[in-house]
Amino acid sequence: MIRKAEKKDVPxxxxxxxxxxxVHYEIRPxxxxxxxxxxxxxxxxxxxxxxxxxxxxxxxxxxxxxxFCQLTEVKDHGLLQDARTLYIDDICVDEQARGRHVGxxxxxxxxxxxxxxxxxxxxxxxxxxxxxALSFYRKMGMQVQKTTMEVVLK
Numbered sequence: 001m002i003r004k005a006e007k008k009d010v011p012x013x014x015x016x017x018x019x020x021x022x023v024h025y026e027i028r029p030x031x032x033x034x035x036x037x038x039x040x041x042x043x044x045x046x047x048x049x050x051x052x053x054x055x056x057x058x059x060x061x062x063x064x065x066x067x068f069c070q071l072t073e074v075k076d077h078g079l080l081q082d083a084r085t086l087y088i089d090d091i092c093v094d095e096q097a098r099g100r101h102v103g104x105x106x107x108x109x110x111x112x113x114x115x116x117x118x119x120x121x122x123x124x125x126x127x128x129x130x131x132x133a134l135s136f137y138r139k140m141g142m143q144v145q146k147t148t149m150e151v152v153l154k
């Protein structure tokens with residue numbers, strides 16, 4: 001079952017945040033620290049209270065996956081059209097639950113949620129080298145909107 005995350009889900013989400021961090025650390029150890037998380041338990045509890053940043057969990061007797069989202073809106077911009085966007089800040093499926101369509105179910109839930117609140121689109125970022133994630137999002141129908149490039153100086 002997919003639902004909005006609650007305080008009771010924090011330990012399960014923290015465990016998944018560790019998994020995501022290690023994927024990022026393995027790809028970019030120059031940017032990411034190992035064995036840490038993006039949020040502390042306290043920061044996560046506060047985040048769950050922010051309606052502009054919904055967090056969804058796949059609950060099957062425990063948290064098997066999550067989707068962190070952020071609602072953004074462009075209004076009365078001189079160049080850009082008015083638009084609501086749901087940005088997927090982070091999505092994770094427990095390593096032990098992969099291949100069970102947890103990610104697809106989470107993505108579809110986010111897609112339906114975004115449509116129900118009048119979003120124009122859904123966006124996200126994928127780190128270069130995270131080929132499984134890139135393949136998954138393409139399979140879900142996503143396509144490249146823009147590309148961020150870099151040159152590492154040290």
